[in-house]
Each structure stands twice: as structure tokens, then as C-alpha cells.
Amino acid sequence: MKLGTKSLLWGAHAFFLHPFQVGWGWRQLWNFPWDVRLWICFFFHDAGYIKRDQMDGDGSEEHVILGAEIVRSICGPEYADECYRHSREWCRQTGQPYSRLCLADKMAFVLTPWWLYLPMTRLTGELDEYMSRSREDHRRSGYTEEQRELIFNGGQRAWLQGLQSYTLSWVEAHRGEVVPGRANESAVAVRAGVMECTEVANSNGGER
Ligand SMILES: [Fe+2]
């Protein structure tokens, strides 16, 4: 079975857990997400990981497409746009602002307790990929000294603590910049420029 499928079944993007963690993240950032269309976004936004070989590699930002198009068919373009822009890498490559779902999704990672995250990602095999990507040399400068120590030199729990700390600072730094889903924005049209950009996104324990 492909890594992406395992992640959706019992890993970092488990269908029975991740949507609720995103809802919790949303609640922490703003208020309780009462709109049922938001919950449809929470449930489908990562559907595109299905049958993917890797989680964070080149082209992984394309995992947003399937979920966003499912959401478009149920809730319309505004919510599809919310889903398209949940990936930081997608936003970087298309030159678009982060959506609210993007920040709630990263908060979901911050809020996940180690005793859930580590066993689940160990079981799927995702953990190795997330750890090695976050330890790539070019990422060093993005971390504070304390985060760097935890991420590079600690065991799995220290690594998670360091990456969650980094992600929380990232969320706090970008909280004021989010743009909610836009009905008139054609997320598919801007994809024409996706492959031209080579900027590298920071790894984030599976929430790219
Ligand atoms: Fe995602």
C-alpha cells in the first residue's frame, strides 16, 4: 500500500482524526467552526494524498487538487479555494496568500500529542521522511537555536517538540495575513505557473 494511502488511513492524515484536529486548530485560532461547509473542507482537503508514494517531496503540493475539487462540487468555488490554499507550498508556487484552513491545518499539527503522532507516523513509515526532511541542511537557518537543537540532536519526542514549536511560531507570524476562500478566484488557472517556481518550502511533519 502506498505511503499516502496509509497516512490517510492511520497516519498523520488519518480520516478519523485529522479533520477533528483541524477543527480544533480552527477553534484555537478564531472561533468554533459552525459552518458545515468548513467541516467538509476539514474532511476532504488532504484526500489527494491517496496513492502517493511520498508525503513532502517534489509535486506533493498537488495533493490539494483532489480534495479541493471534491469540495467545489459540494460547497462551491469559495470553499474549493480555501482548500487549494491550505498548502504552504501550493501558495508559494502559485504566489497566493494562505487560507484560514492553512493555518488551522498547521495548528492541528501543533496540537497533536506526541503519544498519538509518533506511534501513528511510525506505523505508516511517514516519520522517517518527516524527520529527515526537517533536518535538511538548508532548513537550519529557519529555526531558532533551541528549535534547532531539538530537531537535529534529539530523539523522536524532542524532534516533535522542536518542530511543533517552530510551526507554532510560523502560525503566529502569519495569522494576520490569511485570506478566506474567494469565490471569484480561479485556483486552477493560476496553476499554470506552478512548475516555473523552484522555491523550497520548509518541512512540517506532514502538513506541508
Ligand atoms: Fe495538506
Ligand SMILES: [Fe+2]
Ligand atoms: Fe491537513
